[in-house]
Amino acid sequence: MNRDEVDRALHDLRDEKERISAALLDLEGHQGRRLLDGTAVSGETGRLQAGLRSRLTELWSLFDLYGAALDAAEELRARHPKPGQAQLAELTRLLTGPSVELPMEEVPIERRTLLSSPTGEKLTLAGTVERMTPLFEEAARMVADVDAVWSELLSVLGTVEAERGEVAALAASLGGGPDPELDRACREIDVLAAAVRADPLSFKKDGRADASRLRAAGTGLAGVRRRLAEAAAFRDGAEARLRQAALAVDGVREAEAAARRARDEVLVKIAAPVLPEIADRSAVLVDRLAAVKGLRDARRWNDLAERVLDLERAAAAALEQARADHDLVTGLLDRREELRGRLDAYRVKAGRLGLAEDAELTRIYQEARELLWTSPCDLRKATVTLSGYQQAISSRTKGSDR
Incomplete structure (x- = not known):
């Protein structure tokens, strides 16, 4: 290389070195690398971290060797403003020849031979850049990933x-x-x-x-x-909800009391009735109401919300059951009233048919009436008697038709 070629090569290589340095610094400063460098990682990320560190170490080592060879060339050129043939030959070797010498430990085992030189592998500046390029690309992919x-x-x-x-x-x-x-x-x-x-x-x-x-x-x-x-x-609305819950509990208490009164009445007025026991669910609800008020006083709002909701559900279920028990109990009295009404209706029918003086019909009527207006009332027997009264009227009607 002549002096002009040497100077142009030095200028280009200095620019190349600056660009490589900037790229390496960008890689070091990348957020992905900083995250990896500042965190204890494991698993797949740990393996990637180890691989990245290995590549970065090799990159900086190659860059330092590259820089050292370029610095040697620049120093030699600076000492000889008008280099002779010997200096130009050395500058040519430094700039284009195998001037980058890798220590043996820097040479990957797969690139060594049995008789590798203990001084390691020698690369040109261009070869060093070629060696660095895939390492940089792999490292960049890792940190970006x-x-x-x-x-x-x-x-x-x-x-x-x-x-x-x-x-x-x-x-x-x-x-x-x-x-x-x-x-x-x-x-x-x-x-x-x-x-x-x-x-x-x-x-x-x-x-x-x-x-x-x-x-x-x-x-x-x-x-x-x-x-x-x-x-x-x-x-925020706890007091209003608690008042509503208290009213619901009172409603259950009243419904159960009504069912018990109806049950007592049926036991007096109906013979041998099959009646449900009226459970005292309101007493349990009163205890639960007291407990939720304790939660309110303790300002345990999260627990209170759940407990009040449960209490409201339990009160609604208890009220429904109390009403069902009441309806079941009073159904027997309703049945008695129904039978009384039917007996009166059949008597009116008998009178309209001219059977008011029929002795047999009168006897059956009196028997049915005594059963239905006597306490306790035998509903089963009254039902059978009333049915006999109806059939007797029907049979006489059919007989007169013939």
Whole structure:
């Protein structure tokens, strides 16, 4: 190379070195590399971290050797403003020849031979760049890959953890003891958060970050939040709800009392009735009402909301059962009234048919009337007698028709 060619080569190589340096610094400063460098990772991400560190170490080592050879050429050219043939030959060797000497430990085992020189492999400056290029591209792909996965996962995780903080604060404001559902959701989030930070690549699916488990945990947390928000809303209207619950309990007590009065009446007026026992559910409800008022006094709003809702449901069920018992009991009295009405109707029919003086019909009528107007009333026997009275009237009607 002549002097002009040497100077042009030095200029181009200095520019090349600056661009390589800038690229390496960008790689070192990449968010994906910083995330990996500042975190203890494991699994697939740990293997990628080890591979990245190996490539970065080799890249910087090659760059330092590249820079050292270029510095030697620049120093030689600076010492000889008008280089002679010997200096030009050395400059040519440094710039285009195998001037980059790799220590043996820098030569990968797969590139060594049994008789490799202990001084290691020698590369040209261009060969050194060629050696660095695939290492840089692989390292860049690694940091970009982990950054893309990690960034999306951390974004979703950040949202979920912020939601957890808000839900936990809401639960604390409601008082009460531990919330099993919230605790379970928080444990699940903790496990997922640890996995995201330790091995984000384990969440990679089809080449992309799979945040579905994180989002599912967030959905579960949203369910807890809705329940707690309902409890908070309940807190603001707690007194009105408690008054309504007390009225519901009173309603059950009154309905049970009415059913018992009806039962006592039936036992007097109906012979051998099959009647249900009227359970005293209102007494249990009164105890539960006192318990929920205790929760109100303790300001345990989350527990209170659930207990009042349960109490309202229990009161509604008890009221329905008390009314059903009442209807079942009074059904016997209604049956007696129905039979009385039918007896009167049949008597009117007999009179209209001119059978008012029929001795047999009168006897059956009197028997049925005595049964129906005597306490206790034998409904079964009265029903049979009334049926006989109806049949007797019908048979006489058919006889007169003939």
